[in-house]
Amino acid sequence: MLLNILTGALMATALPQSTDTTFAVDPDLRLELRNSSGYIVVRTWDRNEIRVRADNIYRGGFVIEQTSSAVRLGVRSWDDDYDDVDYLLTVPASMALDLRSSDGDITVDGTRGEVNVRASDGDIIIRGGSGRVTAYTSDGSIIAEGVGGRIRLESSDGDITVEGASGDIEIEATDGTIELWEIEATSVRVNNVDGDITFDGVLASSGSYSLVTHDGDITMHIPEESGARVRLAMYDGDFSSNFTITFPSWPRGRRMEFTLGDGSAELVAETFDGDIMMRRR
Amino acid sequence: MNDKWTAQLSAYLDGELTADKRTDLERHVESCDECRTALQQLRGVVTWAADFEGREPANDVWPQIAAVIGDTPSGVVKLDARRRSPKHFALSIPQSLAAAIALAVVGAGGWSLARLTAPESQMAAVIDISAPDAGATVMATIAVAQKYGPAISDLERVLLQENGTLDSTTVRVLRQQLAIIDRALTEAQEALARDPASHFLADHYTGMMKKKLNVLRQAARNVEVSS
Amino acid sequence: MTSLARELEQTPAQADAIDVDLAVNGDTQAFERLYRRHTPRVNSLARWLLSRDDVDDVLQDVFIRVWEKLDTFRGQAAFGTWLHRLATNVILRQRERYRKDEKRGSGSLLEVADMSASPVSPGLSIDIEAAVDRLPERARQVFVLHDLEGYKHEEIAQVLTISVGTSRSQLHHARMAMRSFFAA
Ligand SMILES: [Zn+2]
Numbered sequence: 001m002l003l004n005i006l007t008g009a010l011m012a013t014a015l016p017q018s019t020d021t022t023f024a025v026d027p028d029l030r031l032e033l034r035n036s037s038g039y040i041v042v043r044t045w046d047r048n049e050i051r052v053r054a055d056n057i058y059r060g061g062f063v064i065e066q067t068s069s070a071v072r073l074g075v076r077s078w079d080d081d082y083d084d085v086d087y088l089l090t091v092p093a094s095m096a097l098d099l100r101s102s103d104g105d106i107t108v109d110g111t112r113g114e115v116n117v118r119a120s121d122g123d124i125i126i127r128g129g130s131g132r133v134t135a136y137t138s139d140g141s142i143i144a145e146g147v148g149g150r151i152r153l154e155s156s157d158g159d160i161t162v163e164g165a166s167g168d169i170e171i172e173a174t175d176g177t178i179e180l181w182e183i184e185a186t187s188v189r190v191n192n193v194d195g196d197i198t199f200d201g202v203l204a205s206s207g208s209y210s211l212v213t214h215d216g217d218i219t220m221h222i223p224e225e226s227g228a229r230v231r232l233a234m235y236d237g238d239f240s241s242n243f244t245i246t247f248p249s250w251p252r253g254r255r256m257e258f259t260l261g262d263g264s265a266e267l268v269a270e271t272f273d274g275d276i277m278m279r280r281r
Numbered sequence: 282m283n284d285k286w287t288a289q290l291s292a293y294l295d296g297e298l299t300a301d302k303r304t305d306l307e308r309h310v311e312s313c314d315e316c317r318t319a320l321q322q323l324r325g326v327v328t329w330a331a332d333f334e335g336r337e338p339a340n341d342v343w344p345q346i347a348a349v350i351g352d353t354p355s356g357v358v359k360l361d362a363r364r365r366s367p368k369h370f371a372l373s374i375p376q377s378l379a380a381a382i383a384l385a386v387v388g389a390g391g392w393s394l395a396r397l398t399a400p401e402s403q404m405a406a407v408i409d410i411s412a413p414d415a416g417a418t419v420m421a422t423i424a425v426a427q428k429y430g431p432a433i434s435d436l437e438r439v440l441l442q443e444n445g446t447l448d449s450t451t452v453r454v455l456r457q458q459l460a461i462i463d464r465a466l467t468e469a470q471e472a473l474a475r476d477p478a479s480h481f482l483a484d485h486y487t488g489m490m491k492k493k494l495n496v497l498r499q500a501a502r503n504v505e506v507s508s
Numbered sequence: 509m510t511s512l513a514r515e516l517e518q519t520p521a522q523a524d525a526i527d528v529d530l531a532v533n534g535d536t537q538a539f540e541r542l543y544r545r546h547t548p549r550v551n552s553l554a555r556w557l558l559s560r561d562d563v564d565d566v567l568q569d570v571f572i573r574v575w576e577k578l579d580t581f582r583g584q585a586a587f588g589t590w591l592h593r594l595a596t597n598v599i600l601r602q603r604e605r606y607r608k609d610e611k612r613g614s615g616s617l618l619e620v621a622d623m624s625a626s627p628v629s630p631g632l633s634i635d636i637e638a639a640v641d642r643l644p645e646r647a648r649q650v651f652v653l654h655d656l657e658g659y660k661h662e663e664i665a666q667v668l669t670i671s672v673g674t675s676r677s678q679l680h681h682a683r684m685a686m687r688s689f690f691a692a
Binding site (some may be wrong): 029049120136138139154156157172174175191193194214215233235242247248253254255256257258259270272273 | 298406408454480495499
Binding site (some may be wrong): 287288290291292297321322323324325326327329330331332334335337338339340342343345346349350351380455486 | 517536539540545547548549550551552553555561562563565567568571575597636637651655656676679680683684686687688689690691
């Protein structure tokens with residue numbers, strides 16, 4: 001089925017066109033949006049409707065396409081390329097989102113559905129989300145707040161911040177600062193090369209936490225009464241802690257292990273060139 | 282005071298109005314005493330805020346900060362004297378004593394005399410978990426890591442070739458990313474040469490090789506997605 | 509101005525630059541000078557953003573974090589600007605924690621202050637400060653972030669999770685509420 005929404009006279013005109021259109025949608029479908037450049041902002045409401053406001057449509061027409069599993073939005077242009085459009089969408093809160101942009105920031109606010117976002121060049125902000133939330137940007141930062149589901153975030157060049165998450169977390173980064181705040185997840189895996197890692201949260205019993213970087217400090221804010229087997233290694237750096245227990249001096253390049261409380265969780269922190277700090281939360 | 286212009290005064294002060302609106306507003310302010318007064322006062326607010334020097338806190342918290350950053354020479358456990366900046370220290374005795382007392386009360390449901398008479402905080406039992414036959418394990422680990430080599434060079438050749446399928450921005454980011462990982466690999470290798478028994482270094486080296494392969498695979502996936 | 513700054517006839521910014529260099533190399537006395545120079549403004553910032561008078565813990569957190577991060581400050585901005593950004597981040601994070609605590613019923617001094625109290629002697633900074641205390645919480649936060657800390661509306665919208673439009677209008681309300689202290 002192809003619903004072609006005409007938005008005024010969309011001929012090959014030099015003037016940019018805008019559209020503001022609202023249509024009914026089955027919230028169980030996935031929303032797909034492809035954009036070449038321009039920002040994408042998605043907000044939610046409790047209606048089974050999508051409102052699309054889009055600016056800077058220079059060529060072609062704005063198209064809504066529906067398949068059995070997805071609603072696709074996009075601009076049909078003369079040369080089969082996606083246009084440079086700014087989008088402000090309001091969608092059903094439970095709708096799954098699949099958004100891609102080559103160049104431009106993507107913001108998703110207040111969703112309760114699955115989120116899959118890819119930006120080649122741009123920042124990504126996700127507030128809310130459940131099920132599976134994935135974001136990838138090759139050049140930009142990622143912020144994920146209040147995500148209920150499993151999180152996988154990847155940035156080649158940019159900072160990644162997660163605040164208030166309870167699902168499993170997986171982060172791949174090469175060059176940037178990674179900060180995790182108010183985390184209540186049972187599985188956390190952070191893999192970085194050049195940049196600090198901060199973890200602030202509680203360790204679930206039998207949870208598994210791994211923080212690895214090559215060049216950067218690792219700071220862990222955890223409750224003193226945590227139960228965990230803690231494995232640490234630094235090649236060029238020191239370990240420090242403001243826990244009540246104190247530690248002997250730390251040999252370089254060696255993997256050392258100690259136990260906090262009942263030792264039920266597993267916590268690994270390793271950095272080649274950087275300090276490891278353990279702070280009472 | 283509620284004319285439609287008032288609402289624009291803040292935006293005007295912040296230079297956020299369009300040229301048209303700015304001109305309109307300026308014209309109005311010339312003829313409207315109320316708006317002119319409001320504008321002057323708002324200017325006062327903004328200037329005051331920018332120049333505001335703050336208020337001294339009720340309590341001086343420097344002693345607590347000094348204790349944490351290691352300005353108290355007695356009772357501080359310094360972890361490694363060779364470190365370039367003497368920054369990270371364990372807690373000073375008074376604080377760890379306070380913490381120990383708190384723990385004793387909460388943990389045992391009553392005072393623990395042993396804790397109180399032994400103010401030194403407990404020393405953690407830290408064990409070296411490097412394998413006893415580390416040398417052999419390390420060699421095996423590195424051998425595995427080096428098996429990634431051919432796959433990595435294949436992908437690098439294809440993805441970074443001139444006039445390839447990737448756009449110039451993606452290639453630039455990819456090159457930067459690979460340069461960072463390559464530097465990490467070199468550093469890990471040099472460290473391994475100095476400390477060939479370190480299981481940690483061998484795993485770290487392997488981790489970086491895996492990372493490089495994953496980065497290249499991710500880039501290859503992007504080619505598939507966009508084409 | 510500190511005595512050191514006066515002695516060398518430095519601006520506070522120059523004194524900061526020197527003390528940062530010293531502190532990065534472990535000089536805790538230099539760090540104390542930085543603390544003395546900047547703590548009043550950070551204190552006000554914390555009180556207003558957190559709507560409470562007791563901010564000792566937050567001040568400690570801020571300056572310990574500054575100490576830890578000092579070697580990442582590379583002079584790309586004035587030290588004061590860098591410090592305030594860092595302080596604001598710590599404070600806003602703390603704000604999240606307090607918000608959770610508030611569900612358990614801990615009050616705050618500023619919030620119970622009499623909103624209708626009128627200024628006593630216009631123009632005195634202490635009264636102006638009291639007027640900031642009496643602003644509604646949201647308006648106060650936006651005003652402090654924008655006019656004291658130089659945040660853009662887009663940034664405020666992000667950190668306070670409000671819309672850019674709300675940020676603009678709250679700023680305007682806050683300024684309008686304070687304007688009676690200033691002569692035309
Ligand atoms: Zn007027």
